Amino acid sequence: MRKKTIVKMPEEPNYDLDLAPMLAMMVALIPILLLSTVFVKVKIIESPLPQVIQEAIAEDQKNGERKVEISLEASLKGFVLVVDNNGRKQRKRFSATKGEELNLDGLKKALIEVKKRHPRSFQLMLKPGSELSYKQIVQIMDTARDTGKNGPEFTVKSSQTEEEASTNLMFPKVVFGNLMEG
Amino acid sequence: MSRVTERMRQNNKKSTFVLQLTAMVDMFTILLVFLLKSYSTSAVNITPSEGLNLPFSTSQEAPIEALKLVVAQDGVFVGDQRVIDFKDGQVLNEDMSKDDPDFLTKLYAYLEKEATKTQEIAARNQAIQFTGRILMQADENLSYVTLKKVMYTASLAGYTDLKMATIGE
Numbered sequence: 001m002r003k004k005t006i007v008k009m010p011e012e013p014n015y016d017l018d019l020a021p022m023l024a025m026m027v028a029l030i031p032i033l034l035l036s037t038v039f040v041k042v043k044i045i046e047s048p049l050p051q052v053i054q055e056a057i058a059e060d061q062k063n064g065e066r067k068v069e070i071s072l073e074a075s076l077k078g079f080v081l082v083v084d085n086n087g088r089k090q091r092k093r094f095s096a097t098k099g100e101e102l103n104l105d106g107l108k109k110a111l112i113e114v115k116k117r118h119p120r121s122f123q124l125m126l127k128p129g130s131e132l133s134y135k136q137i138v139q140i141m142d143t144a145r146d147t148g149k150n151g152p153e154f155t156v157k158s159s160q161t162e163e164e165a166s167t168n169l170m171f172p173k174v175v176f177g178n179l180m181e182g
Numbered sequence: 183m184s185r186v187t188e189r190m191r192q193n194n195k196k197s198t199f200v201l202q203l204t205a206m207v208d209m210f211t212i213l214l215v216f217l218l219k220s221y222s223t224s225a226v227n228i229t230p231s232e233g234l235n236l237p238f239s240t241s242q243e244a245p246i247e248a249l250k251l252v253v254a255q256d257g258v259f260v261g262d263q264r265v266i267d268f269k270d271g272q273v274l275n276e277d278m279s280k281d282d283p284d285f286l287t288k289l290y291a292y293l294e295k296e297a298t299k300t301q302e303i304a305a306r307n308q309a310i311q312f313t314g315r316i317l318m319q320a321d322e323n324l325s326y327v328t329l330k331k332v333m334y335t336a337s338l339a340g341y342t343d344l345k346m347a348t349i350g351e
Contacts, residue, residue: 026211030214037217037220130326131326133322133325135237135323138238141239142241145241176330176333180334
């Protein structure tokens, strides 16, 4: 009779991963990062503009004698949007407040209308009233900068290459018009 | 005594105490990823002073190196140096010029000195240029009357390229 051989299966090795060095590294790294991290969000460098729009903005900035000048007189009494087209001035007055907040929706609508008529203008001359706070001025500048994520886009045509590009930028360059006034 | 209880007792005798670090390592890994994500690599470090509330803005432009002008509720600072004092966010009469109430004499003198210093360095070292750039960190509750005086004075001192520091979304 054949002898029955018993094959012993090797026992599965049971070991624990030594996490102590990893833990030591993390304990050293986390305080360094906590000390050096800036939680106040610093702006990210982005260049989202197509070449055509960058050219148009540069041209608009170079244009010393501007044909179209758009200015906004902002005070709590009301917004006055003035479009000076070769000396012909168009004024639009509307309410500056909506409840306790600034009427930024109304301002955006008015600026979109102006931008549709003058898509190659990128500068807005802002004349804030003395009673406005810095926060409100920044809100107005933000409103004038672009139409937002879902807002309408404007088509700009390159004067050199005839190439067209769309942008939601309205007036990214805001100049304080009454800074030098007494 | 049951067989199961006997076995458990035997097992307990053999076991050694091992600290379970897995959960802690998990937590540290999440923390590390979060900190690395929010770690700023920007060359320009803007640290808002205590009590200074910068306004929120949708602007995406990165801050650039410039002379730092802090306009707080209690005064104006250039770098770390207090130049003029405010009372309730308003400029004191003694700091205003008699001829031109928007002109702040002390601030002008300080900024002009800074501009001259940079221009002298720029004349000797071509790597440095006087750009007239100023980075204004102003409190969101300050009125335009106060800010206008500061901006007007800074532009007369040669700092015509004004950048306003805001907090991103």
